[in-house]
Amino acid sequence: IAAMPGAKWYEYEPVSNDNVRLGTELAFGAPYRPNFSLDKAKVILSLDGDFLGAEPTALRLAPDFMQGRRPDSGEMNRLYVIESMFSMTGGVADHRLPLRSELVKAVAAALDASISGKVASSPANGPAQARPPAAFLDDPKVAKFLAVVEKDLLDNRGKSAVIVGSQQPPEVHALAHRLNTLLGNTGTTVTYLPDF
Numbered sequence: 001i002a003a004m005p006g007a008k009w010y011e012y013e014p015v016s017n018d019n020v021r022l023g024t025e026l027a028f029g030a031p032y033r034p035n036f037s038l039d040k041a042k043v044i045l046s047l048d049g050d051f052l053g054a055e056p057t058a059l060r061l062a063p064d065f066m067q068g069r070r071p072d073s074g075e076m077n078r079l080y081v082i083e084s085m086f087s088m089t090g091g092v093a094d095h096r097l098p099l100r101s102e103l104v105k106a107v108a109a110a111l112d113a114s115i116s117g118k119v120a121s122s123p124a125n126g127p128a129q130a131r132p133p134a135a136f137l138d139d140p141k142v143a144k145f146l147a148v149v150e151k152d153l154l155d156n157r158g159k160s161a162v163i164v165g166s167q168q169p170p171e172v173h174a175l176a177h178r179l180n181t182l183l184g185n186t187g188t189t190v191t192y193l194p195d196f
Contacts, residue, residue, distance in 0.1 A: 017056070020166055021195055023173020032192035034177070038077075039067035041189045042159040043152045046081045046089055047172060048104045049165030053088030056166070080149045082107055083165075097145045099136075104168055106134040107146065108175040112182075114150055119157075119182050158184035 001007055017033075024032040036051075038044060038061055051061045068077030081093035084101035099107065109132040117128040136142055153160050160183055162176045180190050 017166060017195075019168060019170050020164075020173055022170035023164070024177060024192065024195070026170055026174035027177035028192070031195040033195040035191045035193055036061060036064070036161055036163060037189050037191070038064040038161060040159065041068065041161040041185075042075075042077050043156040044077060044079045044160065045149055045153065045162045046079065046083070046093075047108055047162065047164045047176060048083050048101055048168050049163050050083070050087035050089045051163050052092065078152060080145075080152070082145075095145065095148070097142065099142070101168070103134070103136060104164075105172050105175070106132045106137060107142075108164075108172050108179070110134070110137050110146060111150060111153075112175050112179055114146075115154065115179060115182055118154060153179075153183055158188050161185055161189040 001009075020034065021031045024030070024034065036057075044065070049055055050058070052058055052065060055061070065077070065079075068075070070076070078095070079089070079093045081087075081090045081096045082099055082104060083090050083096070084099060084104075086098075090096050109129065113129040113131040131137075137146070153162075162179045162183070162185070164173050164176045177186075180186050186192075
């Protein structure tokens with residue numbers, strides 16, 4: 001730099017965790033790495049995330065997820081998947097809704113609006129959110145799916161998890177962190193480690 005003052009240094013990684021990191025910065029004001037304990041989750045919502053296949057955390061999350069998939073024990077977790085293309089996670093889902101990837105943000109915002117209006121929110125979480133004006137949310141199939149997911153998440157507060165695919169924009173990750181906080185999942189099924 002001293003020898004060439006006009007030079008600039010750029011870094012680029014074709015595969016990065018930037019969306020996840022930026023999502024925690026939006027949600028909490030600092031970068032964190034979410035750590036999911038799916039063995040403690042009774043209900044899991046995956047928003048365009050293949051956490052059993054393509055996501056970097058798949059090797060760790062798959063055995064945790066399978067802990068709740070033992071029919072001999074009498075209880076099984078439920079997996080809801082909203083995804084843009086068929087994935088390994090979607091293949092084992094109890095309920096799957098195919099949607100274009102760019103519509104996932106509106107779905108997360110709609111769930112946030114509905115759930116934040118029904119649970120006691122702390123001042124740190126802010127007020128209940130407005131429902132996004134997206135016409136596809138009124139489609140009977142989508143509306144029914146979201147109503148069932150919402151009820152199951154509310155019935156399993158502290159025992160659920162909302163996971164987002166790493167390719168989704170930071171705003172979707174921030175909405176998922178807010179949902180996990182509203183649902184009482186933070187500290188039980190999801191914890192956060194500082195990400196430097």
